[in-house]
Amino acid sequence: MSTIIPTEDVDYTELTRSYMAIFDSQAFYQFLNTTQTGVAHSSSGTELSLLLKSIITSLTLCTIQLMMFCFFRNIFKTLYQPRCYCVPVNERPEPLPKGFFNWIVPTLSYDIHYYMSLGLDAYFFVRFINMLLLFFLIVGTLNISVLIPINLAGSSTEFGASGLDKFSLSNISAEKVRYLNAHFIMGLLTIALFHILIVYEMEAVIKIRHAYLLSPRLRESVISRTLLVTNIPTQILDFESLSQSFSVVPGGVKKVWFVNDYEKASNIVRKSNDAIDYLEEAELKFIKSYHRYYNEEYSKELFENLQIRPYFYPPLYLKVKVPWTKLVYHITIAGWIRVLGLQKRVDQISWSLSKLKQAKVAIEREKLKLSSGSLTKYNCAFIEFGNQTGASIAHQCLLSEKQGFMDKSLMGVHPRDIKWKNLTKDNVITPLLSRYLVTSLCIILIMLYVIPVSFIGLISQIPLLVKLMPCLGWIYGLPEEVRESISSILPSVLLSVLTEIIMVTFRFLTYYKWKLTGSEMELDLQRWYFGFLFIQQFLVVTISSSVTVIFKQIVDQPTSIPVMLATNIPKAAIFFFQFMAVKALTFCGNNFLRIDQLVLRNTIYPFLDRTPRMKFKRLTNLLSIRWGTTYPVYSVYASIGLTYTIISPFISISVIFILLLVLLYYKYSLRYIHNHINESETNGRLYPSALFHLYSGIYCLECCLIGIFFLSQDHNGNFPLRILGWFMTLILMVTVFGNITIYNRYNKHFHNLPIIRENSISESTSSQSLSKNMEFDQTFQMLYLNPNFKYEVPKIWLPSDSLNVSQEEALRFHNEGFEGSTTEGASIYFKLFNKVSNVKITRAPPDYK
Template sequence: MSSNSTAAPPPASLSGMVSTLVPVIVISAIYLAIFIVLRKSKRRYYAPRTYLGSLKDSERTPPLPTGYFNWIRPFWKMPDVYALQHQSLDAYLYLRFMRMAMVICFVGCCITWPILFPVNATGSGGQLQLDVLSYSNINPDTQVNRYYAHALVSWAYLGFIMYMIMRECIFYINLRQAVLLSPFYADRLSSRTVLFTSVPTPYLNEAKLRSVFGATVRNIWIAHHTKELDELVKERDKNAYRLENAEVKLIKLANKIRQKAIKKGAAADEVDAAEPLGDAESGSIAARWVPHKKRPAHRLGLLGLVGKKVDTINHCREELERLIPLVEEAQAKYRAGGFKATPGVFVEFKSQSDAEGASQILAHHQGFHMTPKYVGIRPSEIVWSSLSIPWWQKVIRRYAVYAFIAAMIIFWAIPVAVVGTISNVQYLESLSFLTWLNKIPSIIMGVVTGLLPAVALSILMSLVPVIMRLCAKLCGEPSLSRVELFTQNAYFIFQVVQVFLITTIASSASAVAKQIADNPGSVTTLLATNLPKSSNFYISYFIVQGLTIATGVLTQVVGFAIFTILYKFLAGTPRAMYTKWANLSAISWGSTMPVYTNIVVIAITYAAIAPLMLGWATIAMGLFYLAWRYNVFFVTDTTIDTRGLIYPRAMKQLFTGIYLAEICMIGLFAASVAPGPLVLMVIFLIFTILFHISLNSALNPLLYNLPVTLLAEEESTRLLDVEAVSGADPGQSASHDSEKVANGADSVETAKAPILAADKKKANFLIKFLKPWIYSDYATLRPLAPRNVSLDPYGEETLRDAYFPPSVGSPTPLLWIPSDLAGVSKQEIAHTSRVIPITDEGCELDDKGKLIWDREATRPPVWEEKIYY
């Protein structure tokens, strides 16, 4: 084999990085400029949490200065814990993970760069450009002892990461306990309600369940099949909103024609006094301008395209007159237990400690019965279809879903492998049928191997979370929070396999395809030499993710355009305008968290192989942290509450990066014939496995349950707080009362049991960092929980229907139409209100036919109070 046949082409690692960096910087700068300009004027999209009337005062964020740059300092000074106190535990821990990921990558730079850069750069491996700084630049024939540096650095860095995982799990446990035991969470209905799934038929009886759980039970909701009721409610609502749309359309059309008549010179009084085409009881006011043939109409056939054509307003009134009594009758029948029961039961206990105790006991003497059990599920998050699935179907479905996901991973590997091959396509030009690649200019080749694969991979992976959520519901996950947690796990596996492993293997294999074809026996050595080169793709991937995607998250140009178009041109009714205006976007934990977890996993794996990646990973995670920090504070809302469980899952998933790093180093040392470093890494791998097992054994029960010791301690402390408050002088002013309550709370704090008020010696940062079980314990983190917000008492109807399916408590919709100068809305209200509630308050139609409503108003007619379940 000649030297010419085996020589690899010059690497394009530097040109690839530059070719990716230049366009990405340009795009990011444009995005950032758009954000800086639009943030001043488009407050609804870039700072809705500062003023929206649909938010409670406790949920709002103080506004930032409106200048181009003077907002940066106040934003920087806002503490992350603000998200915990004004939004949710998930939101705060989401930001904390970004920060911890940035710290892990930055510390990796501090550990690896001073040692491995000079070791690699002087390794006599003959590599060029960025490859000089990687493991592949060490000559295994003459510089084998240099591998000890990689082994020892791996020990130090991976050991630090394992400590960080343990430390953050301890922090999470104590913070979660402090938050969930605070009055704002402990007094919620969901905190004392347990969902029992797979309940056997003999126990689908309230009296039987009360005999099992005793006097601690307060309320019981047994789920029933609601298919018939759901269809009735769906049909009722469809006709109601169709009627609302038709009423608004009629009002707009009548006023448009009326305005044309006025513009032609007729006085408004003369136009309004025109002879109607019918009597006052048949909608004659609108009939003065709108002929019968132009009234809103639709067809009764498929998709409204075929079938008999009917007047929409009259037809919907008739349908609602029929459907509303049927719905009310079916709802009463459900409450009376007239539908078939499903194996899902919600049991409300008298206290949070009773609920936690019931969730941790063995409820039934047979396997798979009355289990699994869940505490803290909010009614709005329940996947009602999952409650009807029997236990044996859940087992079958779960394994079927696992098989489907495995098949998807295999299927997705094909296009992802193509992307990985493109990232190193220049190495294939030595193959006879690909010699034309030599003619491609280096700049274009840099874009093709750098930017194009990274963008293609991001688009390819965006489809996966949607499928994963469907899989979660198919296998019987009972709540949207559990669906997100399932998606987080499944999508993380996808990210690791597709974005990392398949791409790395394909990239490495394409880099040495010609050499392997000429000398198959050298496959191990060649892959060991070229595996570090696949890091060049991930440098480009981090650049795209960190700059373009991070600034895109901040700017949300596409989302802003869609919002503007939908609001201005497609929101044609007051309800549609209010809904679009008042509803904030939400973060999908299951699809966002795995992306960033995988970035850290890739950085950890390549830490000792190609340390340069840690720098770009640090920048990427830092930019993501800042972008999401702004969004969490000012833009997004939390609609799904996992009670913080996304955080320990993400932290423990970093073990994947540790194991992959150890396996890769073992493989590289073996291929390089370095027995000393190889033995060191095998020893550390064994230590990692033992550490992982011990960590799970010690902390897993605390991640998901609340301990009885703290439950009892917190309840006794709250009793002391109540006594301190009740001892205040009622004749004093409200402000003085508040001061006494605060002082009383302070005095109570000093009288608490040792578990809440343990004395700690003052310590420096290093001691606090090394001893989280002391300096980040429950008593330390307890003040971080939201304590200045109180829960409104639950109404009788709210408690009655809390854990019934939505269709059971669904009221007849209130139709909302705009008022108009012609008086069409008043007459339509007179006619329609005989069938269904309707109002024209809070919105009016102006002379130009535009809907005008008070955006600052907190309670328009269709406003619904947010209930903290």
């Protein structure tokens, strides 16, 4: 018999019925209440052959994808190495050597300090993966060496686990219950090593972060000296009053950027950008038509007499105001809707030129209003202090003795990271209510996630699926291997899509918490997304198919948590071994190959790139990593690994495997694919949160061991390990105390900068390692001015052609007042009797900044 005596099943029928009554559907209720056992238990006792069979499919697919990547890497260079070709020359890294596998060793050998040039969030993420790799290599080696032989020897003639569970704690029989003493010792060692690692990393984070932010080059940047202050009283909303108010701060106030009403300017800019796209697209149509008719032996004079110009229905611009609020939305409706009003098409070129002229006049008018001070001011401002120390002191102080005034300040805000809509909300009640509403919606999403997961789970049960939907009976006509692949792979794909949808939904909702910057959104998303993943991808899968069942058990009997974990977690060990292996292979293959972009590049994009400007934007619009939803994924994987490192030590192999592939991909993509500027940079604040999230795995491990030690019964019916259970309970309390102590000790260092510091610290960071995020701000005198007030009407950019049509058009536009119109840097080529054209660009647009 097993050493662990499971508790009696608890009937939650009435509780579930009360929750589901709102749906008033007995069928729906029965569907959701089919089981209260974690789906991960289905893998308990799996044989090695079956496990390998499920992994080989993913391994084969991943290998094919990697081979395709190695082949296409040197063909589609702007797709797989865009930073070597699609960024300014001085920012391009050296391309990787050609060859099928010649990219792997150079990628892995890049020094970690290189990634500091991409920002602290990128640097610390690479460090995070390296740290986890080192930790699981050490802990995994120790636990596998010590515990696997003990687990294998733990069976008896009366009891022995089946399949791969023989290598886990589940194989310990009642006759050999004292073998669990080794698990207690290795658990203590693992927990001690974890805390040593956490403290070491916290010390390193503080030192590196302070060295980075206090380096001479960064300390003198405008961003480091500027403070965003909100809810400023109207009576001091001018430069003189603010300067006087902050006169006590060292260095005083140097400059103030007020936040003015920009809605009208934003609407003008939007119409202007649409107009330039419509104009250049119409010109391309005109040039193509000219070449087509020219090929058919029309003379130039005859062609001009034909008056062939593109006509279209111009878009509709609507202004919608939300009742009882100050919210105003500007909506653009496609022009074809004018057909319903029996309207006539207009000359696309003439319409676009007139809109550009109107925008040029209108935006200048708004700039004059801004300079004269006639635009409405909002109750917030960006205040540049004389030095970084002054800004830091002001940031740490209570700025007003009156409650609700100047109650929030942000330091180091990137100008392109500002959420202007949220910054201009002067009604305090609306954002507060919205914040509570969004928080409630996020909780509901986490709770109800089990419903779509339950439907997806039906796909893995083909007989039940066909019974519910007879129209799918044709599935039985497929070979058995195909049906097995569908039932094993398709649910995983759909779950990944569903998780992606949830992530996008969280990101959308977080915007309506009225966060003022993208970095604030990333920090908030990290907490919520980690909570969602840990609950739904670990706890619910392991313990129960319903979040409500878990919460009900915790509320009714908090002391039963260790028992609940001890009777469920060991059964799910093989599931998570398989889960992580398959996840690693899927991640690696999909992200390296980028099959969606590869297909779109060779099918749809040539038709979407209707002008040189559109093609330039697509090529230079590099991917940006959203770190707020990236860190949590690997925090959850590491937490699962920590939970099972004693219970089933082989889990460390899966964790190391996925971390190695993740490290390879991100070292490659951060250098050659992703944008090197992270506008939502948190300056390393995501990393400490990711480290603290790992405590979730430690707590699960400790609670599970407590339950195991208290439940373990020998062949005489005694409970000889209760003393270990009490010791582990004490360790849990010490861990909680340590967690709180470490958090309180280091937390303030991630929000504030030290005033008293050693020179060695501030000089330790090389100037080459500074993020380029901060380099541009020295060149802008209107750094924190809303970008709509810095807008200039774009210069017309046409591709040169062999008949000089575009050159003549550019000259005509120049003479009509659109200075700078040019054909330089772009050209159009015709083939197949001038029926097919191709646009090529060799430089940026003339108005590119």
